[in-house]
Amino acid sequence: MHRLWVPLAALTTLTTAVFPLQVHSQVSTDSKEAAQAGHLPERSADTPVPALTLAQAMALALQHSPELRAAQQDVQASEGAVIQAGARPNPELQTLMEDTRAQTRTTTVQLAQPIELGGKRAARVSAAQLAQTQVGIEWQARRAQVRADVTEAFFASAIAQERVRLAQASSELAARASLAVSKRVQAGKVSPVEETRAKVAQASVDVELLQARSEWRVAQQRLGSLMGQSASDLAPINWAPLVESTVALNPAFMNQQAGRLADAPALRQARLEVDRRRALTDLEEARRIPDITVTLGTKRSEELGRNQAVIGLALPLPLWDRNQGNVLQAMRLQDKAEADLAAMQIRVDNQWTQLTERYQAAHAEVQTLQQDVLPGAQSAWQAAVTGFELGKFSFLETLDAQRTLFQARAQYLRALAEMHRTAADIDRLLGTEASEAPPASSEKAHQ
Structure with a gap:
């Protein structure tokens, strides 16, 4: 029995080093090859590599996100729309020749300048500026979305990483215990049935390890794609600081955050859409007032041998087209935007709750x-x-207790991930940085 306990005690030391909810910050130089093979990188004191934190992953994702780059281009494009909206109509240079004979030819050169009336230009600029503000808010919303996506991917990778570590420890335990049971069978101390059961349990654990490695590779791939890096280049996940930052939302902080719902990006977008539609309605109303065109020029008559001044004024008569259809459309779209704002208010309140x-x-x-x-x-x-050491429990009973502990730790990881994912969703809803922690005392993780 003492010989059997020696490898089991060594493995217990190994698992207690793996079990604490923290991530070591050193990996070996062959981490790339290990990651490509589906194994966690071996730790080594010779080549320390900083572990990856959520803040670092988020910073890299915000830096390399193609969605944010596309949104930034939208912001810059909206600046051009504002400039164009404020542009005045170009003048028009006209020339007219009457008669082709040089002796009786009359040549007219004139400059025509359209003049907008009814506040059309101001209405265009107002609508373009509101659209530009909307694009800026959309960029902020995309940043919040990227932060939420990175948080979810980070914890998915952390859970997968720890599941691999736990599965590796379980596999090592199963292998050592199976070997020990085989020796006891050879010594005639237990039935060969115990050896078969131990091998079946070991095979089951090995299957779980293969599944864990597969899920870990998928999670690493998703996190790496968000960060703009290859999955094999990612350092091990360090989520220990997030364990220590588990805080409850106290009533004061809840009331403070609830007061910020009015500035939620979705509501700001909806309100700006109402204002933009109102500005577009004003623009269509202004277009009902016809613009005038002033013409100044000179006319040269070769037959008379003198120049004559030309002054003209053109005013369209709004008899048939009074822009009534566009005005009606703009008014109905404004009503729709107001209805969308009311619906968005209800949706945001429900999401907050x-x-x-x-x-x-x-x-x-x-x-x-x-x-x-x-x-x-x-x-x-x-x-x-201890009971297995004293011969009171079988290997399968010991393995069952180990699995219970593994399942409890996996459940803890899932709950912790759900809490931080929800915090990221709140961040996305309010348009705030996830680092804005509520003023509550932190609670240390179980060690």
């Missing part, structure tokens, strides 16, 4: 797992190891 409830539920689950579930699962695992 759902997100805050979801965050509080996830936070409560994290606290329960930290304070009750994880310590109990850890205690049960240690008791199972």
